[in-house]
Amino acid sequence: SQTIHQWPATLVQPVGSPLSLECTVEGTSNPNLYWYRQAAGRGLQLLFYSVGIGQISSEVPQNLSASRPQDRQFILSSKKLLLSDSGFYLCAWDRGGSNQPQHFGDGTRLSIL
Amino acid sequence: AQSVTQLDSQVPVFEEAPVELRCNYSSSVSVYLFWYVQYPNQGLQLLLKYLSGSTLVKGINGFEAEFNKSQTSFHLRKPSVHISDTAEYFCAVSEAYGGSQGNLIFGKGTKLSVKP
Numbered sequence: 001s002q003t004i005h006q007w008p009a010t011l012v013q014p015v016g017s018p019l020s021l022e023c024t025v026e027g028t029s030n031p032n033l034y035w036y037r038q039a040a041g042r043g044l045q046l047l048f049y050s051v052g053i054g055q056i057s058s059e060v061p062q063n064l065s066a067s068r069p070q071d072r073q074f075i076l077s078s079k080k081l082l083l084s085d086s087g088f089y090l091c092a093w094d095r096g097g098s099n100q101p102q103h104f105g106d107g108t109r110l111s112i113l
Numbered sequence: 114a115q116s117v118t119q120l121d122s123q124v125p126v127f128e129e130a131p132v133e134l135r136c137n138y139s140s141s142v143s144v145y146l147f148w149y150v151q152y153p154n155q156g157l158q159l160l161l162k163y164l165s166g167s168t169l170v171k172g173i174n175g176f177e178a179e180f181n182k183s184q185t186s187f188h189l190r191k192p193s194v195h196i197s198d199t200a201e202y203f204c205a206v207s208e209a210y211g212g213s214q215g216n217l218i219f220g221k222g223t224k225l226s227v228k229p
Contacts, residue, residue: 006156043221044157044203090156098207099145099164102217104156 002027006091006105014113019064019078021108023091026072031093033074034102035066038088050074051096086112115140117206119220127228128196134189134223136204143209146187147217148178151201160202163187174198199227 003026013019025031035047046059048066056066063082067075074091088109092102120135138144145164149157161172168180178189187204204220 044219088154092157098209098216101147101159101162102157103159104149106156107154109154 002093002103004091004093004103004105006089006108008108009106010109010111012111012113013081015083016080019076019081019085019110021076021089021091021110023074023076023105024072025074025093028072028093028095030071030096032096033068034092034094035074035076036090036092038090038107039086044090048076081112083112086110115144115206115208115216115218117204117218117220119202119204119223121223122221123224123226125226125228126194129193131192132190132194132198132225134202134204134225136187136189136220138185138187138204138206140185140206140208144206145209146178146180147205147207148172148176148187148189149203149205149219150174151203151222153200157203160189194225194227196227196229198225200225 006023033050036044037047038044048058050056050068053068053071064078088107090107091105094100094102116139118137126132147162148160150160151157160176161170163170163180171177176191178187180187201222201224203222205217207217
């Protein structure tokens with residue numbers, strides 16, 4: 001069966017510090033991978049998606065970036081965090097195709113001080 | 114462009130009462146529809162999906178949803194809720210154009226609060 005792991009579960013960072021959140025998927029190959037941010041009362045905002053190694057599409061220009069160094073690894077990064085980067089970050093995967101549901105990790109709660 | 118509207122941001126209900134969470138979508142082409150549930154501080158979990166066939170779809174935890182193409186709706190229902198159903202519920206839609214990258218559009222969510 002397929003599993004998705006995100007870490008860390010919670011993170012408290014000062015403004016201006018760097019960020020690295022990691023997501024890995026097991027039990028499948030060549031998944032589509034997604035990063036979402038969930039802010040209070042604002043639903044899910046798609047940040048990045050990837051259909052293959054090294055292929056990243058950005059949905060919202062901001063100070064965040066994403067990378068996919070391996071088939072089942074997706075990393076969300078920032079060089080300098082802003083207060084507005086606080087939120088709940090979710091990684092998801094699917095098999096590709098618009099009829100495929102996305103499967104989510106347990107999320108990372110990021111608080112910026 | 115497609116969009117999803119969840120008309121109720123919060124729905125309070127008493128335990129063992131029926132509940133309906135409303136979802137309407139807008140799209141110029143055929144769609145696939147999904148409902149997800151999110152418990153506090155967890156990721157989203159798929160409840161059910163409509164791809165084709167019977168318009169009444171049954172999912173996990175006793176939930177079901179009915180696809181109504183003429184009303185562009187996909188409302189989620191449960192005949193008798195439990196305290197453990199307290200969570201946020203998200204409706205999502207993707208257009209059936211056959212693309213390789215899933216373009217799920219999510220509603221803003223409905224918080225279901227079940228009271229004893």
